[in-house]
Amino acid sequence: MELYQDRFKYILVDEYQDTNNVQYNLIKILGKKKNGDNNIFVVGDEDQSIYGWRGADISNILNFEKDFLGAKIVKLEKNYRSTNVILSAANGVIKNNCQRKGKSLYTELDEGSLIRIFNADNEQDEAFTIASLMGKDHREKNIDYSDIAILYRTNAQSRALEEGLMREGIPYKIVGGVKFYERKEIKDIIAYLRLILNQKDNISFERIINVPRRKLGKKAIDAILNYAQERIPKFEACFDLEQMELMPSAAKSIENFVSMIEMLMIKKDVMPLSEFIIDVMESSGLKEMLLSDETVEGRGRVENIDEFLSAAKDFEERYIENSLEDFLAHVSLLADIDKTEDKIKDSVTLMTIHSAKGLEFDTVFISGLEEGMFP
Template identity: 40%
Template sequence: SARGLMVSTFHTLGLNILRKEHSHLGYRPGFSIFDAQDSLAVLRDLMGRDFAADSEHAEKCQWQISEWKNQLILPDQAMSIAEDEQQASAAKVYQRYVDALKAYNAVDFDDLILKPVLLFREHAEVLKKWQARIHYLLVDEYQDTNGCQYELVKQLVGIREALTVVGDDDQSVYSWRGARPENLVQLQKDFPRLKLIKLEQNYRSMGRILRAANELISHNPHIFDKKLWSAMGEGDPIRVIGCRDDEHESEKVVSELLYHKLKNQADFKDYAILYRSNHQSRPIERVLREHNVPYFLSGGTSFFSRVEVKDIMAYLRLLANQDDDNAFLRVINTPRRGIGASTLQALGNYASKRNTSMFGACFEMGLAEQLSEKAMHKLEHFTKWLIDIADRAKRGNLMEAIRDMIEEIDYRAWLEEVTGDPNQATRRMDNVEELLTWIARIIDNDTVEQSIGDIASRLTLMDILERQEDENQADAVHLMTLHAAKGLEFPHVFIIGMEEEILPHRTSIEEDGIEEERRLAYVGITRAQRSLVFTLANSRKRYGEKTECENPKSIQKNVKNVAKHIYLIFAVC
């Protein structure tokens, strides 16, 4: 019955389109997808030619370019709409960034939506093919779509208008990522035949929880008015716990959780502790560990997603498979070897015409006609060195060859250069040593001799299994930000740090973003199924010093009306 059904995220759909239609956009097969760290490295390299490419400035430009891509603003438009010096800097590097990605035969995360939209604009026959493939389109979480995603939906639906969307403007909490809840309003203009169906009965939460959520969000303007209700009963009273400081708050939350678990014979996995910002989890984690309470920190950085681990893994992949263009592109200038984007573009074009890998193309005589003698020498030096390492690994001691490789590229010095901080470089190098320890264990524990390819595959599988084990841990308390909690549900929820400048966040108060803070709290409240607890503190440690917290204006001690309490926190600022 599910035959012909396609279920995917916007970005997965975009990737599928690009994989099938890449030639129309001038990309070669096997194009790379650059993550945020890869993209930032490209920007730093480009910006370094014009001005000091400090990390913060490069990151701001990266964010601005991403914002423009999400709203379908191309490089030629960006310069004309730049409103300040920061935007002008981003606009200046935007086109060169696009060109550099093309030279690397790569796209970034935002391109997975932008490129299909541009493809469909420029190639009507390709659009018709995809419209014929997708007869009916259902889009969930529509309030989180950005301008580019909305355009993709319009293109795919076409004149047939076989479209269903599900959305809640009260749960739009990603404006900082380009989300536009007003897309729900735009739907009525672009698709006037759409019928509105309100889903107001809630099958997750008890009545008290829903009334608190309704009271809170009623102070925001609405695209569509609604009022959640439940037929599941009132449930436990919502509790508000005042604490001396963040340490006391952590101890109180954990003790309340343990008491509630014992009293109700619940599991640890039934509990979630939600917070506005990641730093709030640290004291909670410490107390949980002290009490031997298992927990899962959602959004934690995977070992294999760290830049330094990805670098060394890319070297291993390329040693094992010289046809891996993605690995080649990652390591060719890690560390810098003076091989620029124009050289890589010429190499990529030549490799594509010859139907070979970029690594293999470096050994063909015809390449010398496309490159300068200096560029050719640099490529030959790198590829011959890598083949020598691969030969040493095959004929001699594998572990010794890998260590030699890391030493010969002087990776520690590279880390010091890119971080600008010897201590941070040491921490990153420790992760490399941890990776080498894992490799040594694989070699020592297997009776069959392992090749570099075997090791790279084993490590990748270990990463996948480790993530699955963490995420599916049988019984552990969930710790996550309110943003990460969106779409999830838990029987019992604690929301900590319910005080001004934390929730609502200081930046949102200063930038008149209180409505989104209400929506964020609304999301947190409606994650709870049976019980809900709020905590706030009189003081917190910030940057190593204790500072007094501003309790919500007009709030009275021992507030019994929780809905009023929340209202005061978010409405009176």
């Protein structure tokens, strides 16, 4: 170990508040020399610890002086970015944290504009209000859209915000992710709905024939596609399985898939839209597949599917004509607007709080600031 301790004359660690236990122990070993000297320099802020969900341990920075006796502590309390109004609000909130060393941020900048607060009835009301205020600031204060950001806790929250911005004709981009209707799990459920509505939709058929996996190999899928080619829809080709020389297990899987789609075709005309979509998620196995992934990304995909269901419920409430066909037309319109806005440079930025760290904007909207959503 002395070999590695002597190899590095000084060790510098940034974002020390977000180190995990393994990193902490490695730093402690390398930073403490046998003769008792320390050669460690860390930068961090316990008030900015935001990665506890992936193993970061805030006690690492809180106990730094105990781990490295004689360490000199320098507090950087002068803020060069924010106004006095923002810093006062931030200090007022963060001072209630129990696990912190304590500091008081200040700035020599102007007082700045007051922070606007509004209570919304639901996520749609919140999204439309944000979009309306944003459009007003853009027109009356000449603030470029590229100088505006909307922050939220989870990616699933972007759906309502995206629809609100599109309703106002405001271009936007998403940092650190993809637009809601371009996410894989959303494309999958939409493909199911489109195939149920139109069995000639070959693109949707190819997307979901093996999602979730039905023990169908490439050979079996290619047999269906080759048999159909340009003559008949690919879903219709599934009724001629005996012509394709498939393995019995593959043929059975395809038969089950066809039976499921046919049953859902009947249900779509007798069930409310949102209840029908729940049925599709469960019958197809999509929900079970997503729930089986217990990673952070997996939980995010489940949240996206749940948000898609919220979009369907909202559509039911807002429109009298709310059939599956009407809903899919609505979704297609939103997706098309998304694509036309992708190349516009003067766009509002949407991102999670984690993605926003270290960035700055002239105007920032924080959405979903409520108990249980934004701790």
